[in-house]
Amino acid sequence: MHITLKATGNNAGMISHLLAKNPYNTYDRTEKGARVRMVYTVFTEEEAEIVIQASPDSIDLVKNSPDSYDITQYINDREFVTSSLFCTYIRGTLGTALNGKPKEDYIAWVTHPFALELSFGPVASDLPDAVVEGLFAPLGYQVTIERGEADYSFQLKNRSTVRYVTLSGHQTVQYALRQLLLLIPVLDNYKHYYISEEEFDKLRRYGEGWLSAHPLRELIIRRTLHFTNLIEQFEQSDSAATRTKKHAIQEQKHNHEQDQQQEQSLEEGTQQPTVRLNELRYQAIMDVIRKLPRRQKIVDFGSGEGKLSARLARMKGIEEIWAVEPSAYAQVRAVERFAKLERHADAIRPTPMMGSLFYYDEQLRGKDVMILCEVIEHVDEHRLNRVMNTIVTEYQPGMLIVTTPNREYNEVYRMDQQELRHGDHRFEWSRSEFRERCEQWIEEAPYSLALEGIGEEVEGFGQPTQMAVFTRRKEPKNS
Structure with a gap:
């Protein structure tokens, strides 16, 4: 360096x-x-x-x-x-x-x-x-x-x-x-x-004479302070800031990256609870599963630290949850979270499992529901068709639920056209691109498709997250 x-x-x-x-x-x-x-x-x-x-x-x-x-x-x-x-x-x-x-x-x-x-x-x-x-x-x-x-x-x-x-x-x-x-x-x-109010002084000293007039000032402040509450405090305390900037800061509350960081802070007790986009995703997925007549066996692919799996563990009718994740670090956090479920008499304990979308595992075949929540955008686009083909032809879940960012909504966040919401995202699709790919994946597979959005809707841009629900149809018996 x-x-x-x-x-x-x-x-x-x-x-x-x-x-x-x-x-x-x-x-x-x-x-x-x-x-x-x-x-x-x-x-x-x-x-x-x-x-x-x-x-x-x-x-x-x-x-x-x-x-x-x-x-x-x-x-x-x-x-x-x-x-x-x-x-x-x-x-x-x-x-x-x-x-x-x-x-x-x-x-x-x-x-x-x-x-x-x-x-x-x-x-x-x-x-x-x-x-x-x-x-x-x-x-x-x-x-x-x-x-x-x-x-x-x-x-x-x-x-x-x-x-x-x-x-x-x-x-x-x-x-x-x-x-x-x-x-x-x-x-x-x-x-x-640790990012705190001490960063305010650095912004003022190093930004003196040029930052206030910079066309990407909002981006610089957002990526320096990261947390919405710190950004708002800085804007309110900075005499050079104008009132017209405040609306943009409020919009950034929905930023995917900030949402993850705020969630971590909430777990540490440093923020007041709010309805976050991540929570809305989980709720939307659970609403779909709750209506299913068969939901006994669930696979949460790319389960991360087990947040969604832990929520599903308390839903009536679910008998087993496979929390599949390739990261050892995330797996350890998930195990700690699952252990806390023992205090709830109505909860089952998810099974943590080391695994990847790129390696077929017979144990996961034929489950009632398979979930890919904010997963596919972390896969190289040229490898994704093979992954989805394995799911619909080999795993054959009764229902497949996929969520992914809506690229069109990035403009609401004041993001550059080429900018992605997270550093590990390999792509982000518009609503029409997502629909086209979903239809391709099930072109020769016995699945129906339903699409919907998650989060606050803005006319012309849709909602920040898009969700696809694939439901497996009963194949006709050979005569």
Whole structure:
């Protein structure tokens, strides 16, 4: 993980005084458990290039983690990508430049715009290239985005989230570094620490002079603060915020990603209960199952932490629930949740099962109901037809219930046209695209199809979630 800062033109060498780092010495320190190095690869009065690199300890990154039982904690990109972690490591190194407080003889250069080139990476971002460019171009930068060389038999490289970004333009060193330290975490969209009101000060200090007029201000604030209540508090306390922004913040309450984070906070007792989209999905699925004459045997595919399975466990008429999930971490959370059901005399205990849509399991064949709640969008689109064929021809459930995001509704959330609601989504379909695919899946299978929406409906955009209910018809006996 690194940043390269290059200045050219008359007096380019003055940036060494703004950084307060001697160009003839190598800066090598340990910051928050990571080794941070700064070196001048070029230094003259007309050109100066500085590379800032951070190397965290991969073991230290997961030490004392609650996921110590799960080997996948060691398989992550935090050691390599330029992220909020990286910004934390280098913040102390750049303190003089960020605060604009060099030695008195050089104060005048703090407000001097240099011809700068800033490059950083690799950065893993779920934002499309157009949005990445939209974050930096309004600040006066020419943006270049590159991906690493790779030889694939299909267009995986073009869809890779990992990119290297280069910015070119005239800017003061202080503003350039503040913009990077605020926007790099926006790109990565992952915070390694607890998000609280302390982030307000960072937004104000690093965003001073440019954030209030930025066309993607709402996106920057949303991906910095994440939680709706924090976003609202920031807007209310920020004297520069306008009243017209508040309606957009209210709409963001329905954002899929925020909904998941709010749900976690609710479990920890930090939020007041509200009717969330995730809860509406569960309720819609349960309403469908409750009306079935046969609902004894249920398969919850991609059950995650077992939230839906735990709700179904208390429904009358259900005798067994298979909670199928490939993630060991999610399975452990599900087991803990299922154990709590013992206090309810009317509840059965779901059976957690390690499994995947890509591997057929005879045990799951012929059940009354199979559920894929917010699952298919996490599957590569070119593999999905095979998965669905296995379900309708091999598993043959009496009913199949599938929910997935409605891409048209993303515009209600003020999302970019190419932006997806979650970093792991491989696709999101419009209502017509979803209907077309559903009809294809059962073209030669004995199933009928019913489609409906879940969540608040907006004219022209539908509802945030779409649900397909496939009901197996009785096949006529051969004469």
